Amino acid sequence: MIQSFASTIARKAVSIAWVDRFIQRNTNALISRRTVGIDSNRHNADSLIFDQRQPTESNSRESSASVLSNSDWGKFDRLLDAAINTGGGEEARKLSRTVHRVITQKLLLEQENQGLRDALSIKKNRLKRGRPLPLDQPDEDHTGGGAVFRSPHSVQRARDRQHQKDIAEQQLQLQKSEQAEARQANKALKARLLQERRAARRAAQDARAKQRANQATQRHLNQQAREARKQLQDSTKAARIGNTKASKQPHGEAVQVDRAAPTVSAVQSRRGRVIKTPSRYR
Incomplete structure (x- = not known):
């Protein structure tokens, strides 16, 4: 029944293996639908047991991709069945079928x-050629252009050479990466x-500029200090x-000056010029 129903919806033939996988991954939902004809106590007990089960990896992946988890779908299914059993009518049945x-x-x-993902993974693995x-x-001359048979020892030697070659390539890549890191450093x-x-x-330029300013x-x-000292010295020297001079001037000289003979006034001409008398006529 599930196979024919799935084939009708998918519009292509569905294999028995797919039906088995579908039943294994959706056991809770299928059993929940089968318990519609059972009494309500048995239905609630079975639903409680299925809700307490731990989801598998596939179920957890499916529930994470959906808005509702498996337990949420079960609760919604039970609520819908309860609405139908309480006399929801034809509209409720249509809603349930939808x-x-x-x-x-x-x-x-x-x-x-999931099948497409598996097929894509298999295809990618096949594309990885050895x-x-x-x-x-x-x-x-020895083969004559025919088939060549290899001994296990020769194959092992070839594998060893390939392994050594791979190691050398890895070391070369590692050396190149180290050199690149060294260049960057x-x-x-x-x-x-x-x-x-x-x-x-x-900093040195700033220090030199500061030193020159200082x-x-x-x-x-x-210079201001020298000028101030010189000015002070000049004023002190002038005062000294x-x-x-005031302390060295004697009183006798003043008297002698007063008693000195009056000097003869110079002879002047009519025009006011001074006439100097020659020394031999003095």
Whole structure:
């Protein structure tokens, strides 16, 4: 019955193996539908047992992809059956058939999706072609252009050579990656050292500029101090010289100056010119 129903919905023939997998993955839903004709106590007890079961890996994957889990679908199914049994009428039965058709289509689509995924995985695995072994090529004179039989020892030697070749390639790739990392680290180190040198040069320039400014300020202060000391020394010296002249002037000289003979006034001409008398006539 399930096979014919699934074939009708899928519009293609469904195998017995698919029906078996469908029954194994959807046992809870199928048994829940079969318990509709049983009394309500038996139906509730069976539903409680099925709700307490742990979901398998496939069920958990299907429930994670759906809005409702298996237990949620069971609860919804029981509520729908209860509504039908309480006299929901033909509309309730139509709703029930529609819901179960949607559930069945969902399960069929999930099964088809899983089958397509498996087929795609198998196809990808088939596309992974193996590499030929580096076997020793015999001379055509010995083979005559026919089939060549290999001994297990020669095949093992070829496998060993291939293994060594793979190891050498891995080591080469590892060496290249290490060299690339070393170049990146060296580049980063050079950039950091260059930045540090630039910062050191800027700091040295700032220090020299600050030192020159301090020296200029100190020279200006020293010049002002020298000018102030010189001005003070000049004023002190002038005051000391004035005091010395005043203290060295005697009283007798003043009397002698007063008693000195009056000097003869110079002879002047009519025009007011001074006439100097020659020394021999004095």
